[in-house]
């Protein structure tokens with residue numbers, strides 16, 4: 001969908017922001033650009049919608065060279081979300097979202113109806129549409145920013161550190177929302193972040209840049225974590241890169257055994273067979289918390305839970321939260337090793 005071919009960007013002051021970049025961003029996938037400050041991520045993003053023009057090389061969107069297209073038209077046809085949401089302060093939330101449909105000549109009523117629909121899509125109440133941006137929390141403003149970018153239903157969405165200014169809890173919620181939306185909408189998304197965990201969570205592919213605008217490696221998250229191209233990439237991924245790889249592997253398919261009965265520790269269940277806690281009578285009826293996991297939870301979550309669990313056992317539940325069995329710490333360890341070996345072979 002988006003192709004960079006030998007793209008170079010040198011600003012008039014002599015700074016090379018992007019150096020000989022060749023990269024493909026597949027249709028319907030999320031490409032995350034990561035790297036330390038000043039390595040050319042934002043410039044790369046902005047060349048896609050012609051907010052910046054390349055010095056040399058070609059950028060194609062949907063097969064067409066961006067330089068052959070009118071910059072204003074191109075910008076309207078590509079969604080753009082930035083940090084701090086970039087909303088117009090004196091327009092209501094609904095009017096902010098309706099901005100691009102209005103620019104595209106949709107009537108006011110139609111544009112507002114579409115905006116109201118999008119409010120719901122991004123998880124905001126109809127009432128919040130009547131407010132002004134400063135009357136919303138930072139996280140809510142970011143949701144409005146996403147709704148505004150989606151308003152003209154563009155096939156491509158550019159997101160520049162969209163969740164950089166919110167606290168970690170809200171950030172995780174916004175990431176979840178984006179993943180949910182993306183499942184439905186399958187946009188071609190280019191997402192800039194400093195945060196490697198965010199990149200691993202959201203990316204179908206991750207492009208890592210080094211200062212001077214050099215692309216060092218572009219690969220799927222599991223390829224990158226299993227086989228970093230060099231020390232720079234390995235350092236960027238951090239010492240816990242092995243654990244991050246486990247965060248990508250779901251528990252589904254890892255064997256379960258029946259929950260222990262009559263031993264030192266037992267699981268107490270409610271009437272719907274949902275685990276409540278681990279309980280032992282040995283030390284005066286002690287109860288310890290249990291965090292049951294579903295098949296979609298990761299091996300990393302399982303490893304974490306197996307360490308916290310007094311028995312080393314992880315309680316597994318179905319989609320309704322009812323107990324299906326338990327998995328041991330040893331079993332989880334063994335599969336963790338296997339996941340690493342498989343990722344190394346696959347990449």
Ligand SMILES: Nc1ncnc2c1ncn2[C@@H]1O[C@H](COP(=O)(O)OP(=O)(O)OP(=O)(O)O)[C@@H](O)[C@H]1O
Pocket residue numbers: 011012013015016017035036037038039040041042043044194
């Ligand atoms: N308009 C400009 N004129 C001159 N230099 C610029 C301009 N825009 C960016 N640069 C320089 O180009 C380099 C790349 O900047 P860019 O904003 O693309 O990096 P980045 O990776 O997005 O950084 P950050 O993560 O800090 O936002 C930097 O050295 C920056 O100072």
